[in-house]
Amino acid sequence: MTTTTAQKTAISHLKRLEAESIFIMREVAAEFRNPVMLYSIGKDSSVMLHLAMKAFYPSKPPFPLLHVDTGWKFREMISFRDATAKQLGLNLLVHTNEEGARRGINPFDSGSTVHTQVMKTEGLKQALDKYGFDAAFGGARRDEEKSRAKERIFSFRSAAHAWDPKNQRPELWRLFNTRVRQGESIRVFPLSNWTELDIWQYILSENIPIVPLYFAARRKVVERDGALIMRDDDRMKLKPGESEQERLIRFRTLGCYPLTGAIESGAATLEEIVAEMLAARTSERQGRVIDHDETASMEKKKREGYF
Amino acid sequence: MRAEDLRSFLAAQERKTLLRVLTCGSVDDGKSTLIGRLLYDTKLIFDDQLKTLEKDSRKHGTTGEDMDFALLVDGLEAEREQGITIDVAYRFFTTDKRKFIVADTPGHEQYTRNMATGASNSDLAIILVDARKGVLTQTRRHAFICSLLGIKHVALAINKIDLVDFSEEIFATIDTEFRDFAKQLAFQNIVSLPISARYGDNVIERSNRTPWYRGPSLLAHLETVDVETALAAKPFRLPVQWVNRPNLDFRGFAGTIVSGVVQTGDRVSVARSGRATTVSRIVTADGDLQKAVAGDAVTLTLAEEIDVSRGDLLVPPSDRPEVSDQFAAHMLWMAEDELLPGRQYLLKIGTRTVPASITELKHKIDVNNLEHFAAKTLHLNEVGFCNFSTTEPIAFDPYTENRDTGAFIVIDRFTNGTVGAGMIEFGLRRATNVHWQALDVNKEARAELKGQRPAILWFTGLSGSGKSTIANIVEQKLHAMGRHTYMLDGDNVRHGLNRDLGFTDADRVENIRRVAEAAKLFVDAGLIVLVSFISPFRSERRTARELVKPGEFLEVFVDAPLEVCMERDPKGLYKRAQAGEIKHFTGISSPYEAPDQPEIHLETATMPPEDAADRVIDLIRQAGVIL
Numbered sequence: 014m015t016t017t018t019a020q021k022t023a024i025s026h027l028k029r030l031e032a033e034s035i036f037i038m039r040e041v042a043a044e045f046r047n048p049v050m051l052y053s054i055g056k057d058s059s060v061m062l063h064l065a066m067k068a069f070y071p072s073k074p075p076f077p078l079l080h081v082d083t084g085w086k087f088r089e090m091i092s093f094r095d096a097t098a099k100q101l102g103l104n105l106l107v108h109t110n111e112e113g114a115r116r117g118i119n120p121f122d123s124g125s126t127v128h129t130q131v132m133k134t135e136g137l138k139q140a141l142d143k144y145g146f147d148a149a150f151g152g153a154r155r156d157e158e159k160s161r162a163k164e165r166i167f168s169f170r171s172a173a174h175a176w177d178p179k180n181q182r183p184e185l186w187r188l189f190n191t192r193v194r195q196g197e198s199i200r201v202f203p204l205s206n207w208t209e210l211d212i213w214q215y216i217l218s219e220n221i222p223i224v225p226l227y228f229a230a231r232r233k234v235v236e237r238d239g240a241l242i243m244r245d246d247d248r249m250k251l252k253p254g255e256s257e258q259e260r261l262i263r264f265r266t267l268g269c270y271p272l273t274g275a276i277e278s279g280a281a282t283l284e285e286i287v288a289e290m291l292a293a294r295t296s297e298r299q300g301r302v303i304d305h306d307e308t309a310s311m312e313k314k315k316r317e318g319y320f
Numbered sequence: 321m322r323a324e325d326l327r328s329f330l331a332a333q334e335r336k337t338l339l340r341v342l343t344c345g346s347v348d349d350g351k352s353t354l355i356g357r358l359l360y361d362t363k364l365i366f367d368d369q370l371k372t373l374e375k376d377s378r379k380h381g382t383t384g385e386d387m388d389f390a391l392l393v394d395g396l397e398a399e400r401e402q403g404i405t406i407d408v409a410y411r412f413f414t415t416d417k418r419k420f421i422v423a424d425t426p427g428h429e430q431y432t433r434n435m436a437t438g439a440s441n442s443d444l445a446i447i448l449v450d451a452r453k454g455v456l457t458q459t460r461r462h463a464f465i466c467s468l469l470g471i472k473h474v475a476l477a478i479n480k481i482d483l484v485d486f487s488e489e490i491f492a493t494i495d496t497e498f499r500d501f502a503k504q505l506a507f508q509n510i511v512s513l514p515i516s517a518r519y520g521d522n523v524i525e526r527s528n529r530t531p532w533y534r535g536p537s538l539l540a541h542l543e544t545v546d547v548e549t550a551l552a553a554k555p556f557r558l559p560v561q562w563v564n565r566p567n568l569d570f571r572g573f574a575g576t577i578v579s580g581v582v583q584t585g586d587r588v589s590v591a592r593s594g595r596a597t598t599v600s601r602i603v604t605a606d607g608d609l610q611k612a613v614a615g616d617a618v619t620l621t622l623a624e625e626i627d628v629s630r631g632d633l634l635v636p637p638s639d640r641p642e643v644s645d646q647f648a649a650h651m652l653w654m655a656e657d658e659l660l661p662g663r664q665y666l667l668k669i670g671t672r673t674v675p676a677s678i679t680e681l682k683h684k685i686d687v688n689n690l691e692h693f694a695a696k697t698l699h700l701n702e703v704g705f706c707n708f709s710t711t712e713p714i715a716f717d718p719y720t721e722n723r724d725t726g727a728f729i730v731i732d733r734f735t736n737g738t739v740g741a742g743m744i745e746f747g748l749r750r751a752t753n754v755h756w757q758a759l760d761v762n763k764e765a766r767a768e769l770k771g772q773r774p775a776i777l778w779f780t781g782l783s784g785s786g787k788s789t790i791a792n793i794v795e796q797k798l799h800a801m802g803r804h805t806y807m808l809d810g811d812n813v814r815h816g817l818n819r820d821l822g823f824t825d826a827d828r829v830e831n832i833r834r835v836a837e838a839a840k841l842f843v844d845a846g847l848i849v850l851v852s853f854i855s856p857f858r859s860e861r862r863t864a865r866e867l868v869k870p871g872e873f874l875e876v877f878v879d880a881p882l883e884v885c886m887e888r889d890p891k892g893l894y895k896r897a898q899a900g901e902i903k904h905f906t907g908i909s910s911p912y913e914a915p916d917q918p919e920i921h922l923e924t925a926t927m928p929p930e931d932a933a934d935r936v937i938d939l940i941r942q943a944g945v946i947l
Binding site for chain 1 (some may be wrong): 326330333334335336337408409410411412414418419421433434436438441442516559562564565566570572574575576603604605606613615616617619630654666669671691723724727728729731736737738741756
C-alpha cells in the first residue's frame with residue numbers, strides 16, 4: 014500500500030490516454046469495412062491525427078481524412094489543412110453541401126442554427142452517404158459539454174444518421190461491439206476521456222503542429238453580441254456603429270469564423286497557453302455561439318446527426 | 321504563472337497517474353452532489369458553468385437557496401426533468417497527483433447493466449450510504465456487482481453524517497455491518513469514511529466536526545490508494561489487434577499489452593496453436609523499445625515466421641492460458657429480450673469474435689442477497705452462471721486472474737445489440753476428447769450414388785399457411801422423379817426426438833436447433849430434406865442455414881395473412897389459442913418474424929397448393945439440386 018511501488022509500474026496519465034486512443038483506432042481499422050477520420054482542423058483533430066500516425070506506424074493510417082467545409086472556416090485553417098495532408102502524405106477528402114451553398118445559406122442571414130444544421134450536419138450526412146463510410150472518427154471529448162459525458166466511445170447511428178440516447182449499446186471493458194447493418198454506422202470518439210487540459214499538455218509534450226490562430230497575436234476584431242469576431246473576409250459586413258479594432262487575441266476553439274469568438278490573451282506559446290488554461294475560469298465552449306441557444310441545445314443537435 | 325512554476329507543474333504531470341473510479345449509491349444518497357462537490361472543490365467548474373448552475377438551481381434545484389451540485393452532473397433533458405440519472409456518465413477531475421475518471425451510475429434496480437458497464441473499467445468503487453438509513457438492499461446489490469466485475473478496492477462513503485450529528489456510533493455500526501456482508505465478496509480492501517457531500521466534510525479536507533475519525537479525507541484516499549493490481553507481475557498477454565504490413569519487408573503485430581512485460585529476445589507463443597517464436601523488435605512511433613509493460617500500445621515483429629492474425633493471443637510459452645471450446649462463466653443479461661439457451665450468439669473476447677451458445681444455465685443469482693436458484697432463462701439485469709460452447713476453441717484466463725483475457729460480451733446476431741457481459745470462471749475439459757473422424761465415404765460420395773445434390777427445403781410460416789400441404793406435394797413429386805427425400809415435421813419430431821419440449825420461446829429455440837441438426841445429418845446422408853415447421857424466429861432459421869454449405873439451404877416462406885390462417889384453422893388451434901387454452905401460440909400470443917430474403921416467397925391466399933409446389937420444384941432445379 015505504498016505509493017512508491019505504484020509509481021514504479023504506473024504509466025503516466027497522458028501515456029495511458031494515448032494508449033487507449035491508439036487501441037480504439039486499431040479496433041476500427043481492423044473491424045470496419047470503410048472507416049474515415051473527420052478532420053476539423055482544430056486542436057483536437059490535430060491530436061487525433063497525431064495519434065493515428067502513431068497507431069499504425071510504420072504504416073500510414075488505413076483510412077482517409079474528411080473535412081466538411083462549410084465555406085466559412087478561417088483562411089488560415091484551410092491552408093493549414095492542405096499543408097498538413099500534403100506533409101503527412103494522407104488522402105484528404107473535402108466535402109461542401111453544394112445545395113446549401115446554392116441556396117445561399119450563411120451564418121449571418123440564415124442564423125447560426127440553420128447554417129450549422131445545413132452546412133455542417135447535412136453536409137456531413139451527405140459525405141458519409143456519398144462514400145458509404147461505416148465508421149467515422151470524431152474528436153469530441155466527454156468533458157466538453159454535459160450531454161457528451163454520457164456519449165459512448167462507439168456511438169451507434171441508424172441508417173438515417175440519427176443518434177438515439179435511449180438505444181445505445183452498453184460498453185464494457187475494451188470490448189467494443191462494432192457490428193452494423195448495411196447503411197448503419199458508428200461514430201467513434203477516441204478522445205472521449207481526454208480533457209481540454211490533457212489536450213494542451215499533450216500538444217506541448219509531443220510538439221504537435223496546430224493552426225497559428227490558437228496563439229495570441231494582434232488581430233482585427235469586431236465586437237458583436239458580446240463576442241469578439243475576427244473579420245476573416247469581406248463577406249462579413251459591419252453593422253452601423255461597429256468598427257474593427259486591433260486587439261491582442263487568440264482562439265480557444267476554431268470553427269466558422271463568424272460563429273467563433275476570440276478571447277483577449279497574450280499567450281503566444283504553448284507553455285503560455287497551458288499556464289493560461291490552469292488559471293482559466295471559463296469553459297472553452299463559451300466561445301461557441303451555437304451552444305448558447307438553449308441549455309440542452311447540443312443534445313438536440315446530436316439527435317439530428319451533428320457530431 | 322512564472323516559467324519555473326510551469327516547468328515544475330509540467331514535470332509533475334509526467335508522474336501523474338490515472339485512477340478510474342465508479343460511484344454507486346441509491347437514489348437520494350447524494351451521489352451526484354458528491355461528484356459535483358469534487359468537481360467544484362478541485363476547481364474544475366468554470367465561471368460560465370457556475371452561472372448556468374445558479375440559474376438551474378433556482379429552476380430545478382432541491383436545495384433551497386444553496387447551489388445544487390447535483391445539477392452539474394446530470395445530463396440529458398429527460399433525466400434532468402425527472403431529477404434522476406439514467407445512464408453511465410463520465411466526469412473528469414484532476415489534482416497534482418492524479419487524474420480521475422469518474423463513472424457515475426444510477427442506483428435503480430433496473431439499471432444494473434449500467435452499473436456493471438461503469439464497473440468493468442473501474443479500479444475503485446465509492447459506495448454511498450445514507451447515514452440515516454444504513455446498509456440497504458441496494459448497498460448489498462452494488463457491492464455484489466462491484467465484486468462480480470472484479471473491483472478490489474471499495475471506499476464506503478457514509479454520507480449525510482451531518483444529519484446524524486456526526487455520530488461515531490452510527491458510523492461504526494454501518495461500517496461493521498458492511499464489512500460483515502462483504503466477507504463473502506472478493507474485495508481486497510475497504511475504507512469507510514464519514515462525509516457530508518453537501519457541506520464538504522471529509523471530502524477534500526478532514527473535517528473538524530468528526531474529531532473521532534482518524535482516516536484520510538476521500539480525496540486524499542483516492543490520491544494515494546494503490547490500485548496497481550500488479551498487472552506487470554502477471555503473465556504476458558497481448559491480444560493481436562491488427563497486422564501491420566506497410567511493405568514486404570515489415571510484418572508487425574499491433575496490440576495493447578494487457579498484462580505482464582515483454583522484452584526483445586523473449587520467446588512468445590500463439591495461445592491457440594502453441595507455435596512459438598522470438599520477439600525481434602518492439603516498434604513504436606517514438607522509436608523501438610527494449611521492454612514494454614502492461615498498458616503499452618506496441619507493434620511486435622517476430623523472428624521466425626509463424627501464423628499469427630487478428631484475434632490471436634501472444635503469451636509466454638511457459639505460462640499459457642487455457643484453450644477450450646467449452647467453459648463456465650458468470651453472465652449479466654443486458655437486453656430486453658430474454659436469454660435463449662441453445663440460440664447461437666456471437667461472443668467477443670479480446671480481439672476475437674466467435675459464434676457461441678449457452679449449453680446450460682446452471683443457476684441464477686439474486687443480486688440482492690446472493691442466493692442461487694434454478695432458472696430456464698435470464699431476463700434484463702439478471703445474473704446467471706452458465707456453460708458456454710463456442711464453435712472454435714478460444715484462449716482465456718479466469719476473469720479473477722485477468723480482467724482483459726477473462727471477460728467477454730455477447731452479441732445478438734440479428735439485432736447486433738450487446739446483450740450479455742460475461743466473466744469466465746473455468747474451462748470445461750470434456751470437449752477436448754471429441755475428435756472428428758475423417759470418413760472416406762462422405763456426403764459427396766453418398767449424393768453422387770443417388771444422382772442428386774443434398775439440400776434442405778425449409779418451409780416456414782404461420783400455422784394454417786399451408787406449409788405441410790405444399791411440402792407433402794413437393795415430396796410426392798420428387799419421389800415420383802426418383803429422388804431420395806426425407807420429411808421432418810411436427811408430427812414425426814414433436815412426438816419423439818423433441819417430446820420433452822414445450823412452446824415457450826426457449827423451448828421453440830431448442831426445438832428448431834434439434835430439427836436443424838437432424839436436417840444437417842440427413843444432408844450429410846445425401847438426402848433432400850423437407851423441413852416443415854412454423855420456426856418463428858429469424859435467428860434460428862439463420863443458424864440452421866449456417867449449419868450447411870451455402871446453396872444447400874433453401875428457405876421457403878409460406879405466407880398467408882393471419883386472418884386467412886385463422887379462417888382455415890385446420891386443427892382448430894386458433895380457436896383454442898384465442899380462448900386462452902393454448903399459451904405461446906404463434907400469431908396470437910407469440911411473435912412470428914417473417915424472412916427478409918427467402919429463396920422463394922409463396923403467397924398462398926391466392927395460389928393453389930399444386931402451383932406453389934411446382935414453383936418449389938422450379939426453385940430446386942434452378943439451384944442445381946436436381947437436374
